[in-house]
Amino acid sequence: MGIIELEDVSLSFGEHHILHRLSIDFWEAHIHAVVGPNGAGKSTLAHTIMGLPEYRGHSGDIRFNGKSIKDLSINERAKLGITLAWQEPARFHGIPVGEFIQRAAGKKVTEDVARESLNLVGLDPDRYLERDVDATLSGGERKRIELASIVAMKPKVVLMDEPDSGVDIDAINSIFEVLATLREQGTTVIMITHSGEVLKHADHAFLLCNGALVDKGTVEKLSSYFERKCVPCTHKNVPDKEVLV
Amino acid sequence: MSNQSALDRLLSTINMHSHSFGPDVAHVEIHGNKVLNTTLVDGLDVESTETSRGVDVNITVEKGTVIEAPVYFCFGMLENGLQHIRMKVHFKEGARAHFISHCTFSAAAEVEHLMDADIRLDPGSEYTYFERHIHSESRGIKVVPKAKIELGENSRFSTEFELIKGRVGLIDIDYEATCGDNSVLELLSRISGRADDMIKIREAGWLKGRNSRGLLTSNIAVRNQAVAEIFNELTATAPGAKGHVDCNEIVQDQARAKAIPIVDCRHPKAHITHEAAIGSVDSKQLQTLMSRGLDEEEAVEMIIQGLLRK
Numbered sequence: 001m002g003i004i005e006l007e008d009v010s011l012s013f014g015e016h017h018i019l020h021r022l023s024i025d026f027w028e029a030h031i032h033a034v035v036g037p038n039g040a041g042k043s044t045l046a047h048t049i050m051g052l053p054e055y056r057g058h059s060g061d062i063r064f065n066g067k068s069i070k071d072l073s074i075n076e077r078a079k080l081g082i083t084l085a086w087q088e089p090a091r092f093h094g095i096p097v098g099e100f101i102q103r104a105a106g107k108k109v110t111e112d113v114a115r116e117s118l119n120l121v122g123l124d125p126d127r128y129l130e131r132d133v134d135a136t137l138s139g140g141e142r143k144r145i146e147l148a149s150i151v152a153m154k155p156k157v158v159l160m161d162e163p164d165s166g167v168d169i170d171a172i173n174s175i176f177e178v179l180a181t182l183r184e185q186g187t188t189v190i191m192i193t194h195s196g197e198v199l200k201h202a203d204h205a206f207l208l209c210n211g212a213l214v215d216k217g218t219v220e221k222l223s224s225y226f227e228r229k230c231v232p233c234t235h236k237n238v239p240d241k242e243v244l245v
Numbered sequence: 246m247s248n249q250s251a252l253d254r255l256l257s258t259i260n261m262h263s264h265s266f267g268p269d270v271a272h273v274e275i276h277g278n279k280v281l282n283t284t285l286v287d288g289l290d291v292e293s294t295e296t297s298r299g300v301d302v303n304i305t306v307e308k309g310t311v312i313e314a315p316v317y318f319c320f321g322m323l324e325n326g327l328q329h330i331r332m333k334v335h336f337k338e339g340a341r342a343h344f345i346s347h348c349t350f351s352a353a354a355e356v357e358h359l360m361d362a363d364i365r366l367d368p369g370s371e372y373t374y375f376e377r378h379i380h381s382e383s384r385g386i387k388v389v390p391k392a393k394i395e396l397g398e399n400s401r402f403s404t405e406f407e408l409i410k411g412r413v414g415l416i417d418i419d420y421e422a423t424c425g426d427n428s429v430l431e432l433l434s435r436i437s438g439r440a441d442d443m444i445k446i447r448e449a450g451w452l453k454g455r456n457s458r459g460l461l462t463s464n465i466a467v468r469n470q471a472v473a474e475i476f477n478e479l480t481a482t483a484p485g486a487k488g489h490v491d492c493n494e495i496v497q498d499q500a501r502a503k504a505i506p507i508v509d510c511r512h513p514k515a516h517i518t519h520e521a522a523i524g525s526v527d528s529k530q531l532q533t534l535m536s537r538g539l540d541e542e543e544a545v546e547m548i549i550q551g552l553l554r555k
Contacts, residue, residue: 052532078538090529093464093493094551103547104537132551146533153537 001066003028003188004049004082004157009060011048011211018044019058020212026157031179031189033202035225041211042192043087046159049190050084051077064157081156087165087192089146091134097145098129104149117148120181122174139166147178158182161192176201196226246323252281255321258349259379272317275300277328286312289342299329299359306340306370316342321349322356325385329359336370336400346376351411354383362392366400368425374404380411384440391419396428398454403431409553413442413471420447426454426483433462435553438471438500449478452515456485459517463492466549467500478507481515490519495526495549 002025011019019041026032034042048055049062051074061068069077092100101114115125121144131137133145143166150158160179164172179189179201191198199205205222207215215222246254255276256262263282266272271289274281278300280293288310294301306312322328336342350356366372380386388408396402408416413436422430430450438444444467450459461477479488494502506519526548534544 050532050536074532074535075538075540075544078536082536083538084532084536086529086533090527090533092530092548092551094554095547103539104534149537 002026003065004190005063005066006049007061007063009048009058009062011044011055011058018211019048020210022060022211022213024206024213024216026188026190027204028188029183029186030203031183031191031201033191033193033199033205033219033222034208035193035199035205035222036208037194040208042194042208043161044211045208046084046161046190046192050074050082050159078153081154082159083150083153083155083157084159085143085146085150085161085163087162088139089142091142093132093134095133096129097131097133098125100133100145101149101152105152109152113152114148117151118145120151121145121148121178122171123148140168140171143167144171144174147175151178151182154185155182155187157188157190159190159192162195163191163193164195164198196223199223199226248279248281251276251279251323254323254352255281255319255349258321258351259319259347266317267314270314270317271312272319273302274319274321275302275328275330276321276323277326286314286316288312288340289316296329298327299331301331302333304332304334306336306342306372308337308367309339310337310342311340312342315345318344318346319349320346320358322353322358325353325355327357327359330361332360332362334362334364334372336366336372338367339369340367341371343373344375346374347379348376348388349379350386351379351381353386354381355385357387358389360390360392362390364392364394364402366394366396366402366428368397369399370397371401372403374402376404376406378406378408378410380408380414382412384412384414384442386412386414388414388416389419392421394420394422394430396422396424396430396454396457398426399428400425401429403429405433405435407435409435409437412440413438413444415443415445417445418447421449421451422459423451424454424457424459424486427456428454428458430457430459431462432460433464435464436466436473437549437553438465438467438473439469440471441469442467442471444471444473446474447476447478450480450488452479452481452486452488452517453483454486455483456487457483458486459488461488461490463494463504464552465492465494465502466497466553467494467502468497469500470498471500473500473502475502475504476507477504477519478509479517480509480511481517482511484512484514486512486515488517490517492519492521492523493552494521494523495552496524497526497545
């Protein structure tokens with residue numbers, strides 16, 4: 001049994017079928033990668049698990065530790081330990097990094113925890129605690145600050161949407177070190193990615209195409225997708241029914 | 246009520262007292278039409294005349310004077326009534342000072358506070374002005390500040406208006422500034438309105454000098470049935486003049502907000518931009534905080550407090 005289980009989850013917006021009968025188990029204390037072409041439904045999957053309002057109208061069920069979370073709001077899911085890091089983190093005018101990390105940990109944590117979290121993501125607390133989480137920070141800095149806020153939260157499940165988006169090589173290495181640390185502490189990480197480099201940091205992977213699960217298995221197995229040897233899917237974003245896992 | 250008693254009560258409404266100020270700190274306190282105290286430092290002249298409706302105040306910072314410590318003003322009303330302040334401010338060449346002004350009406354329910362200011366900055370001077378309003382929970386506060394500002398060459402005028410405690414009632418700001426060569430104008434308003442509060446802001450900057458700069462920023466939050474109308478206008482007529490108009494308004498409940506930025510560029514080597522974000526709380530900000538476990542009300546409050554923060 002996975003810590004997060006999807007059972008026959010489908011989601012449509014009007015006539016557009018975004019997720020198609022997904023049944024997936026995400027095992028505890030593993031780093032999972034969800035890969036696939038643009039428009040495959042990867043980010044939608046993350047947003048659906050998090051329970052964002054626009055994605056609540058799915059069929060099927062989503063369970064956390066065996067209990068359905070389908071009817072829970074975002075913050076109710078977060079209180080269970082599920083959280084989301086965005087591809088492009090939000091900017092917060094007038095909110096200093098320290099307060100963002102302290103408050104964004106659900107219940108207020110101490111400044112020491114905020115400092116430790118910043119250190120862990122490779123940012124000097126003395127330089128960042130007082131700065132606002134706004135446009136004066138680079139995308140990479142905001143990405144790491146968002147991760148620091150997640151570390152402070154001590155989550156059970158982290159949904160990471162494109163962890164390498166907009167960050168330099170040093171930052172991405174720092175992010176992967178943090179994700180590995182989280183895994184050691186028992187956290188389940190679900191990375192949404194279309195990068196072969198990101199996939200290498202996973203323990204297990206799922207291939208989505210046109211909202212359907214078309215393959216799953218080891219990183220080695222799924223890496224063929226990035227080597228343009230994607231069998232069985234032809235990558236026209238329209239998988240044949242017989243290739244669905 | 247004696248002057249000392251009124252002074253003590255007035256300062257207590259802003260959590261200060263007479264001993265809050267060091268010996269080298271200038272401070273002036275005015276209650277209604279009474280000047281309760283005037284403590285000055287070298288290079289700062291303040292002449293005040295009590296009138297039937299308020300006080301006329303002439304402030305001069307002498308040539309080359311740099312006042313290191315902030316200069317404090319406190320305008321207030323401990324009971325209902327009218328306070329009309331007519332103020333002339335003159336920063337002479339090279340003068341530099343930071344004023345902090347508290348306008349406190351937390352002890353009164355029906356107050357009309359009118360401010361007419363003429364501000365003149367000579368070349369090379371720098372005047373920063375922070376004005377914090379503390380109002381009661383009554384809807385009967387009416388604040389109408391008007392200012393005409395003239396910035397000389399290489400001068401800088403920066404003002405920040407804050408009204409986030411108590412009810413707004415009615416606020417009607419009208420500032421107009423003319424900028425000389427290489428001068429810098431910055432006007433920032435941070436106001437939170439609720440119930441049937443009415444917020445009107447009109448700020449106009451004329452970038453007439455070469456390489457003059459102007460920044461007009463309004464950060465407003467309205468909820469319940471409050472209304473905000475923001476008219477920000479920058480006009481550039483000189484080469485190298487640059488300006489930006491920035492309006493951020495968060496609207497909740499049945500509140501209404503309107504922003505009308507006018508950018509008028511009359512020289513090919515001038516440049517003005519504007520940006521406005523008006524509406525409900527940004528969904529990504531909200532969902533980010535909620536995905537950390539904050540409930541919706543906590544998340545909204547945190548975002549609004551951030552917007553209204555300095």
